[in-house]
Each structure stands twice: as structure tokens, then as C-alpha cells.
Amino acid sequence: MKFQAPRGTHDVLPADAYRWQHVHRVFAELAGQFGYGEVRTPAFEETELFVRTSGETSEVVNKQMYSFLDKGDRNLSLKPEGTAPAVRAYLEHGLGQPGQTTRLWYFTPFFRYERPGKGRYRQAHQFGLELVGSAAPEADAEIIEMTVELYRRVGIEARVNVNSLGRAETRARYREALLNYAEPYLRDQSDEIRARAALNPLRMLDSKDPEVISAMAGAPKVLDFLEEASKGHFDRLLCLLEEAQVPFEVAPNIVRGLDYYTDTVFEITTDLLGSSNDALCGGGRYDNLVSDLGGPPTPSVGVGIGVERLLIVMSELGLESPLAPLDAMAISATEAARPAIRQIAREMRSAGFSVVTDLDGRSLRSQLKRADQLGAVRAVIVGDEELTAGEVSVRLLASGDQVRVSRERLIEVLRGV
Numbered sequence: 125m126k127f128q129a130p131r132g133t134h135d136v137l138p139a140d141a142y143r144w145q146h147v148h149r150v151f152a153e154l155a156g157q158f159g160y161g162e163v164r165t166p167a168f169e170e171t172e173l174f175v176r177t178s179g180e181t182s183e184v185v186n187k188q189m190y191s192f193l194d195k196g197d198r199n200l201s202l203k204p205e206g207t208a209p210a211v212r213a214y215l216e217h218g219l220g221q222p223g224q225t226t227r228l229w230y231f232t233p234f235f236r237y238e239r240p241g242k243g244r245y246r247q248a249h250q251f252g253l254e255l256v257g258s259a260a261p262e263a264d265a266e267i268i269e270m271t272v273e274l275y276r277r278v279g280i281e282a283r284v285n286v287n288s289l290g291r292a293e294t295r296a297r298y299r300e301a302l303l304n305y306a307e308p309y310l311r312d313q314s315d316e317i318r319a320r321a322a323l324n325p326l327r328m329l330d331s332k333d334p335e336v337i338s339a340m341a342g343a344p345k346v347l348d349f350l351e352e353a354s355k356g357h358f359d360r361l362l363c364l365l366e367e368a369q370v371p372f373e374v375a376p377n378i379v380r381g382l383d384y385y386t387d388t389v390f391e392i393t394t395d396l397l398g399s400s401n402d403a404l405c406g407g408g409r410y411d412n413l414v415s416d417l418g419g420p421p422t423p424s425v426g427v428g429i430g431v432e433r434l435l436i437v438m439s440e441l442g443l444e445s446p447l448a449p450l451d452a453m454a455i456s457a458t459e460a461a462r463p464a465i466r467q468i469a470r471e472m473r474s475a476g477f478s479v480v481t482d483l484d485g486r487s488l489r490s491q492l493k494r495a496d497q498l499g500a501v502r503a504v505i506v507g508d509e510e511l512t513a514g515e516v517s518v519r520l521l522a523s524g525d526q527v528r529v530s531r532e533r534l535i536e537v538l539r540g541v
């Protein structure tokens with residue numbers, strides 16, 4: 125029987141893993157520079173956690189969750205996103221006091237039963253930032269600025285689409301206005317489409333269906349419905365983004381697919397993933413999520429950055445990740461030299477070099493060939509002659525240049541080569 129990775133999942137192999145390590149390093153460093161602490165939450169949580177937060181009407185919850193009963197009859201789901209688990213951990217461990225700001229970051233797999241395609245998987249990964257406990261537009265600006273800075277540090281110039289969905293009251297009035305506007309279109313649609321629209325009319329705005337796009341082209345804009353406080357918050361955020369020189373556009377069609385957002389929402393999109401699938405990252409403010417999970421009122425804002433999509437765009441733009449080379453292959457030319465070469469490899473590793481040795485007693489020739497295949501910078505060779513003289517030969521594999529040095533001076537010479 126031939127096994128394959130399940131549909132919609134993929135293996136990250138050594139030839140690619142260094143790219144993952146690179147973006148992870150860049151993200152972890154950035155998060156550290158802004159004072160964010162890392163949280164790691166379990167792969168599965170109680171299903172109710174996601175129903176209560178992402179919302180029953182969201183596709184993520186009603187169509188895409190991997191839910192199951194465990195052997196103790198608990199209703200669990202593989203996490204379809206990272207925000208609710210991070211906030212659950214925040215509350216469970218008392219990570220913040222009311223009025224205090226807590227900054228969290230994570231790198232996590234997440235699971236959604238979607239139709240797989242370019243940049244769309246059933247197991248994918250996100251970098252996430254959650255700034256818990258601040259109502260200030262400065263908090264939204266910090267999250268957006270960090271997001272753009274992450275892309276900048278890997279070589280991508282990103283433009284942010286921002287919008288505001290206002291508070292619950294705004295949303296209620298806006299939903300009604302949208303349904304009224306869409307009525308002539310919806311009248312001729314199936315019961316299913318009408319029911320979905322009635323449940324969450326905002327989703328018609330970010331539909332990829334050309335018919336819906338053209339039907340909604342003149343739809344009322346949520347920004348015209350905002351209350352004073354939301355409008356003030358949004359205007360201040362735009363000023364802060366200008367101050368930070370973040371390239372942005374106000375995009376009234378950004379509505380997001382999860383139900384917990386209030387006021388600010390944003391996405392960065394790209395046309396490098398194919399048209400039905402263009403979000404590189406998305407986030408926004410979720411002022412009610414903490415209280416919906418039983419905590420005190422705790423206004424918060426965050427972002428989820430798709431790692432696979434980031435890597436695809438980097439490839440398409442020809443942006444390389446630095447690949448740490450293999451410093452040396454330590455080669456014993458004779459059987460007698462093997463203990464010495466093992467010791468030399470140990471000393472080199474202690475000095476910080478990466479070194480591979482042959483384990484199977486292969487010939488000098490075949491070890492040199494392997495060193496080439498592995499892309500080693502040098503071969504460090506000990507044969508009978510070197511052994512007797514207490515020396516080592518160091519060959520630069522690209523040029524073939526070779527020198528003999530004493531064992532004591534090896535590390536010093538390597539540092540200078």
C-alpha cells in the first residue's frame with residue numbers, strides 16, 4: 125500500500141525547511157522587538173470555544189471544522205484559527221489585568237476543511253499577533269505596522285486594505301440596508317443563497333462570484349453608517365498609519381470571514397495566488413471576544429499571517445531565504461584515521477561549525493563526492509600521513525585549493541578561511 129499525505133496537507137522537506145526557519149526567525153525577532161511573548165496552544169480545543177467566537181454563521185465554523193468526539197465523549201475540534209485559543213489561554217492563566225495591555229504572538233498550524241488549491245490547504249500555518257487589553261487606535265496601528273514590517277523584512281512591499289465594521293448597532297443597521305439593496309438580486313436566487321445572505325449579508329461584499337460582485341457594485345458602504353466613536357477611532361487610525369508611513373487604502377469591501385470583529389478590519393491581498401484566493405493576511409479588532417469567553421471587557425486587536433501564502437509570494441517574487449551552508453565534511457582517508465576525524469568533527473562543532481562525517485567506511489573518493497553533493501564548503505581530511513604528522517588537510521571544494529595545517533591550528537585556520 126502506498127501512503128500519501130492527506131489531501132490538502134503537505135510535508136515540508138529539508139530542501140524547503142530552511143525557508144520556513146528563515147521566516148520564523150524574522151517573525152520571532154520582530155515580535156520580540158515589540159515586546160510580544162510567545163504562546164503555544166494545543167492542536168485541539170473544545171468545539172464550543174470556536175462556535176462562541178468565530179460564530180455559527182461563519183463558514184469556518186459551520187462548514188470547515190474538523191470536529192470529533194473523543195473517547196470520553198468530549199466535543200473537540202482541531203483549531204481552525206489561533207485567536208480564540210490564545211485568548212482562552214490568556215484568560216485561563218490570568219495573563220493580564222483589566223486596564224493592562226498584554227502582547228502575544230504565535231506560530232501555529234490550523235485546520236480547515238476547504239477545497240485545496242494554490243495557497244489553500246486543509247492544514248496550514250499562521251503567524252499571529254494578539255494585542256489584548258487596549259482600546260486605543262494606537263493598538264490597531266501597532267498591529268498593522270508590525271504586519272507590514274514583517275513583509276518588508278522578507279522583501280515584500282505590502283499595501284494594507286483597511287475598513288471599519290463599527291459596533292453591533294452599526295452592523296444591525298448596515299445589514300438591513302444591505303439586504304434591502306440586494307433584494308432585487310436575491311429575489312431570483314435559490315433558497316440556500318437567500319438564507320445565507322439573510323444570516324450574514326456582509327459576506328456578499330467579499331464574494332468572488334462575478335454575478336454577486338456586479339450585483340453589489342453600488343451597495344451602501346459601511347463607513348457611511350459608523351457611529352461617532354467608531355468614526356473617530358477609524359480616522360485616528362488612518363492618521364497613525366500615515367505617520368508610520370504604512371501604505372494603505374480604505375477598502376469598504378473588507379468584511380472578514382469570522383464573526384468576532386468590531387470596528388477596524390484589515391487585509392493584505394495579492395494577485396500572485398490566483399483570483400479566488402487572494403488574502404495574504406487578515407486581522408482586526410475584537411472588543412467583545414474576551415467578554416464572550418467570560419472575561420472582563422477587554423478590547424483587543426490582532427492579525428493572522430498565512431505562512432504558506434507568504435512563502436509562495438516570496439518564491440514568485442524570486443526572494444531568497446538565506447541558506448546556512450554545510451561548513452565541512454570531515455573525511456578519513458584511511459581506516460586508522462577514523463577516530464581522529466571523529467574527534468576533529470567534535471572540536472569543530474564545539475567551535476560552531478557544521479560538520480558531516482561518513483559513517484560507513486567509504487573510500488576517500490566517494491566521501492569527496494558526497495561532500496560535493498551536500499554542498500559542503502570544505503573537506504577536512506586526515507589520512508595516514510596527516511595522522512603521523514599531527515596535521516590536517518583542508519580543501520576548499522569550490523576551487524580545489526588545499527593546505528596542510530597542524531591539528532592545534534585547525535580551528536584558527538578555519539575561522540580565517
Ligand code: HAM
Pocket residue numbers: 204205206207236238243244245246247248249250252253254381382403404405406407408410425426427428429430431432433
Ligand atoms: P483568517 O483571515 O481566517 O484570520 O486567516 C488568516 C490568514 O491565514 C489568511 O489571510 C490566509 O493568509 C491564511 N489562510 C486562511 N485559510 C487558509 C488556508 N485554507 N490555507 C492556507 N492559508 C490560509 C484568522 O484566522 C484570524 N484568527 C486572524 C486574527 C488574529 N484576527 C485577529 N487576530
